[in-house]
Amino acid sequence: METMDTDKAAKKAAMKDLRAQRKDLIEAASLQMKKQKKDIKAIEAFLTGRAATIPDIAQGIGLPTDKTLWYIASLKKYGRIVEGSKAGAFFNYALNEPANNTEQEEV
Amino acid sequence: MVSPDIKKFDTLVVGGGIAGLQAALDLGDQGYTVAVVEKDASIGGKMIRLSKVFPTLDCASCITTPKMSAAAHHENITLFTYCDLVSLDTDESANGSGINCRIIQRPRYVDPVKCIGCRQCEYICPVHVPDMEQGGLSAKRAISIPFSNAIPQLPILDIEHCMLCGQCEKVCPTNAIDYFQQPEDMMLSANTAIVTTGFELLPVKTFVQYGNGSIPNVVDALQMERLLAPHGPYNRVIRPSDGMEPDSIAYVQCAGSRDKSHGVPYCSRVCCMYAIKQAMLLSGSLPLADITIYYMDIRAFGKGYEQFYQNAKAMGIEFVKAKVARIDQGDNGSATVRYERQDGSGTASQDHDLVVLSMGVVPGWNPEPICAVSKSTDHFITSIKPKISPVLTSINGVFVAGAAAGPKDIVDTITESGSAAMEAAKFMSNSPRGN
Structure with missing residues (x-):
């Protein structure tokens, strides 16, 4: 039991050192993650109860269309969004409901 | 040591x-x-x-x-x-x-002996990074298996984008995550x-005449391979700038090849055939799209290659014997291809929804x-x-x-x-x- 506690403490200290070493990278990654989280939340909120094309989503949430597609492609890959019917030259995208927390990649 | x-x-x-x-x-x-x-x-x-x-x-x-x-x-x-x-x-x-x-x-930051390739670490990771396996056209997670049929099935942790949040470590059923791997x-x-x-392809970023990689919807041939692949970034061919299904697609041949100014004076040999192949696949997936190949010569040298080229022409793919001088950004996400016809009839320009560069092959x-x-x-x-x-x-x-x-x-x-x-x-x- 004592050995386990010592191991845990040593791991905690090592992680603290590692975080100090990678401080700049961690800060940059955290900022990036927060921005991404906000963008994805906006996309999901926009798509709640409706399907929309990339230009519509982009206009609705104020993101460039290429960045919106970048997110949609990723969300689709991890099963959060599904592709729907065609609207002119574009495709509609909708939330994959019911919300499923255990993400699975599409095959 | x-x-x-x-x-x-x-x-x-x-x-x-x-x-x-x-x-x-x-x-x-x-x-x-x-x-x-x-x-x-x-x-x-x-x-x-x-x-x-x-x-x-x-x-x-x-x-x-x-x-x-x-x-x-x-x-x-x-x-x-x-x-x-x-x-x-x-x-x-x-x-x-x-x-x-x-x-x-x-270091992968994953113990290869313990990892079972279940991808739980990938699904839980909150950071999205460009997926270079998909030509940068979509995102993956900061810890991920490179692609679905990768061998070995081991994830890589992108340390440049890791917050050390510990979520992957917590979710891993075999304790395979090792942040301290050297x-x-x-x-x-x-x-x-x-x-x-x-080989590698010459980077588009070095070609000022093709927009240095800054013109939306101008991609290289390997990115187009991903767009055409069943496990591609969008699972279909759409424009990376806005998700539009392209109506008009152009191939620019000898982009950097047979060009001493880029250190590639030789013919890259495979570009003619892969452009024809991609054009045929595109005409299958987008039957109404106009596909144009701007070329200097078509070099169909292998067994069955000339027939393949003839089949492409019979399918309606347009071959324009011309040298593309430059590409500019057009309206509504299109790219304007400016070219000189090799039959001596002068220069012309044409807008396309998507342009594919057949970049030169280098070691x-x-x-x-x-x-x-x-x-x-x-x-x-x-x-x-x-x-x-x-x-x-x-x-x-x-x-x-x-x-x-x-x-x-x-x-x-x-x-x-x-x-x-x-x-x-x-x-x-x-x-x-x-x-």
């Missing part, structure tokens, strides 16, 4: 693409032990990233995956993926084994080596200063007997195969790999260091 143990093999294969895998399998099947050193996280090279192959339009993955799997499970083949080759020296002394090489295994130095020795380091690896094998003026590895045995290099016991020796198609690459394996086997059976 303690010297790492030396792992001994009969043959060292540098590069785990289709050329390296074929050579390794040919030697492994003959009973020789083979080490395959690959810089990427997965074996399979460029071919596993392709959609289909010309002129048969067979699924590239269906040909490559069995070879990848056969190599991974072969009792005589050991794979060293995600490794950098630091040195490759020859030792001609009587007791020397021939080839000595030092490699560094880059690069591992390894020494390999072998009797022979086969260099199969493949995938510069042997200097790692290995003293000689290079030609085109920077590809030179053969000392290009006519009668093109796999022989300037170093005794070191052979070359595939696009490492010059641009070539998959058929020629596989043939050459078999030849390199045969030469290596012959060398080992004739040489004292092989016995």
Whole structure:
């Protein structure tokens, strides 16, 4: 039991050192993650109860269309969004409901 | 510092693409032990990233995956993926084994023995990063398995984008995440080596006339391969800038090839055929789209290639004999291609929804200063007997195969790999260091 506690403490200290070493990278990654989280939340909120094309989503949430597609492609890959019917030259995208927390990649 | 143990093999294969895998399998099947050193996280090279192959339009993955799997499970083949080759020296002394090489295994931050490839770490990771396996056109997670049929099925943690939030570690059912993993130095020795380091495309960013990579919807041919692949970034062909299905697609041939100003005075050999292949696949997936190929000459040199070209013309693909001078950003995400017709009728311009650049092929690896094998003026590895045995290099016991020796198609690459394996086997059976 004592050995386990010592191991845990040593791991905690090592992680603290590692975080100090990678401080700049961690800060940059955290900022990036927060921005991404906000963008994805906006996309999901926009798509709640409706399907929309990339230009519509982009206009609705104020993101460039290429960045919106970048997110949609990723969300689709991890099963959060599904592709729907065609609207002119574009495709509609909708939330994959019911919300499923255990993400699975599409095959 | 303690010297790492030396792992001994009969043959060292540098590069785990289709050329390296074929050579390794040919030697492994003959009973020789083979080490395959690959810089990427997965074996399979460029071919596993392709959609289909010309002129048969067979699924590239269906040909490559069995070879990848056969190599991974072969009792005589050991794979060293995600490794950098630091040195490759020859030792001609009587007791020397021939080839000595030092490699560094880059850290994956995942224990390869404990990891079961369940991808729980990938699903939980909150950071999205550009997925370069998909040409940067979509995102993946900061910890992820490179692609669905990657071998080995081990995730890589992108340390540049990791917050050390610990979520992947918590969710891992086998405690495989190791944030403290360090690069591992390894020494390999072998009797022979086969260099199969493949090719890269010239980067679009170096071409001011094509917009330096800043014009939306101007992609290179490998990005188009991903757009066409069933496991591509969007699972269909749409424009990266806005998701629109393109109505008009153009191919710009000899983009950088046959152009001394970019150091590629030679013909890249495969661009004509892969552009025709992609155009045929596009006309299948987008039957109403106009597809134009701007070309200087069509070089359909292989068996069945001319018929393939004729079939493409019969399908309605437009071939315009012209040299593209520049590409500008057009309206509504289009790209304006400005070109000079080669029939002397002057210049013209045309807007396209999507433009594909058939970029020049350059060597995938510069042997200097790692290995003293000689290079030609085109920077590809030179053969000392290009006519009668093109796999022989300037170093005794070191052979070359595939696009490492010059641009070539998959058929020629596989043939050459078999030849390199045969030469290596012959060398080992004739040489004292092989016995």
